[in-house]
Amino acid sequence: MTGAGRPRLSTKKRPGDTAREEILDASAELFTTRGFTNTSTRVIADAVGLRQASLYHHFATKDDILDALLSGTVDAPLAVAQRIRDSGADASTQMYALAYFDAGQLAASTWNLGALYLLPELRSERFETFRDHRYTLMSLYAAIASDTLDQLDSERRSGTEDLPFRLVETVVNARADRENGRRDPTADAAGIAEAALRVLGWTGDVTALHRSAETLLEAVVGIVEDRRSLHST
Amino acid sequence: MTGAGRPRLSTKKRPGDTAREEILDASAELFTTRGFTNTSTRVIADAVGLRQASLYHHFATKDDILDALLSGTVDAPLAVAQRIRDSGADASTQMYALAYFDAGQLAASTWNLGALYLLPELRSERFETFRDHRYTLMSLYAAIASDTLDQLDSERRSGTEDLPFRLVETVVNARADRENGRRDPTADAAGIAEAALRVLGWTGDVTALHRSAETLLEAVVGIVEDRRSLHST
CATH class of the missing domain: 1.10.357 (Tetracycline Repressor; domain 2)
Structure with a gap:
């Protein structure tokens, strides 16, 4: 995993001006529609089009x-x-x-x-x-x-x-x-x-x-x- | 697994007059304190002192x-x-x-x-x-x-x-x-x-x-x- 500084995998998938905002928006949708326990950080990263390692650069844990x-x-x-x-x-x-x-x-x-x-x-x-x-x-x-x-x-x-x-x-x-x-x-x-x-x-x-x-x-x-x-x- | 008719593994562990009521009481505690997704039927069966197969005799699914x-x-x-x-x-x-x-x-x-x-x-x-x-x-x-x-x-x-x-x-x-x-x-x-x-x-x-x-x-x-x-x- 090459981690935090890596460029985005794809173009913008979610509303929000920054990767952080996109992560929050995608997580809010997933937590409220699929449930908190049912949502992994991998699914969140996929929804935003980020590698999991990049997601951890913004938020260390799902909590x-x-x-x-x-x-x-x-x-x-x-x-x-x-x-x-x-x-x-x-x-x-x-x-x-x-x-x-x-x-x-x-x-x-x-x-x-x-x-x-x-x-x-x-x-x-x-x-x-x-x-x-x-x-x-x-x-x-x-x-x-x-x-x-x-x-x-x-x-x-x-x-x-x-x-x-x-x-x-x-x-x-x-x-x-x-x-x-x-x-x-x-x-x-x-x-x-x-x-x-x-x-x-x-x-x-x-x-x-x-x-x-x-x-x-x-x-x-x-x-x-x-x-x-x-x-x- | 010998299934439905099997006698209880232990003496009564939960409030309730029947195994069904005990399953409901244990599940209510587990769902409200640990979460629905975090609770497996195995954990419920353990809390009541039943085999999982006996639990399925009362309720086919967690839903x-x-x-x-x-x-x-x-x-x-x-x-x-x-x-x-x-x-x-x-x-x-x-x-x-x-x-x-x-x-x-x-x-x-x-x-x-x-x-x-x-x-x-x-x-x-x-x-x-x-x-x-x-x-x-x-x-x-x-x-x-x-x-x-x-x-x-x-x-x-x-x-x-x-x-x-x-x-x-x-x-x-x-x-x-x-x-x-x-x-x-x-x-x-x-x-x-x-x-x-x-x-x-x-x-x-x-x-x-x-x-x-x-x-x-x-x-x-x-x-x-x-x-x-x-x-x-």
Whole structure:
């Protein structure tokens, strides 16, 4: 094996600007459609048109690929959640904005990577950093939910703060069922965000809340155009 | 191999009154903790203390075991949902009762089998019957949700009817995270049922709704005592 520096065997087979991105895209497809255990690094290398040795130059193990993919689903919402929490906006606007952003990115990703969250393999120490980041995101959701309950003066029931995060992750299950042939309508990102507020006892004008959340997202990240185009599809 | 009729190799190793139940229990543990692909029928046979040939007498393939386990998570709520729908009770009581029953059984099962719902293996024709039953259950949820929206005169947003079912399935994710070391509180079956109503725009006295749902479940199935003990844990 001549290894890392070797030129590509063939022309570009996958979306992505770099070999690393192509490897991630091919792995995401294979892991979500054939399963993580059923996919070898050899099959991934073949799908990208790389020698296995070149693949190992980018990722030493298959676990490293999985970690990069899963971290990609959590790191953007985590950064956005932290900025939203520091924004000083009112709690219900923060809650809607976070759920709307996160449900939108889970719905719009090329592959339904959230379907891998329940893999038993993720219990190993190798994935501790990913788990920590995901639990930090959950805690930010819970903190914003708790502030929203205070703002609404809703009755507190143990575990209610966990529900907005859980609702957002249902995008993953709805996508999986759609890919599996189910045709009934499912909630879009705005529908999920509205539901995240309702489970906290919120009732009110969702049009006004949606607008203030878009303004907040615009201030927090330059992504409102992406959100809008997502929402309109 | 002398096959099917052969006596057990050892004394009983697993919970269950019959060899079939012990095979199902061991498989549920192995599939949810080590993964479906990572578990061979040989490992299952060893865990139960059976020869592989005897295992094949009960289940011809590993897929048959998975199908029996998954069907077990859907068939009881499906039967209950059909009786609830035919009960003539008011829609919000039906909705609460179904979500409460179903979230309770997902939370109380020995193994977190719902974590297997997103396996790519389930897309094959072998699991068409299971998928059909699960989609029928989803449709019953959606029909009861739609009646509840009518009753509440809530504004209709596409996909809202899908949310009560999705909320109930989040019990699976909350369990998986707890088994993975997360300590924050999560909603119990009653909290999930209340949230299932709130996403439909319901606001009101949850104590009265809980009581009428228990009465309905008592009429529909002789399981209210189980529900109560579930709720109190």
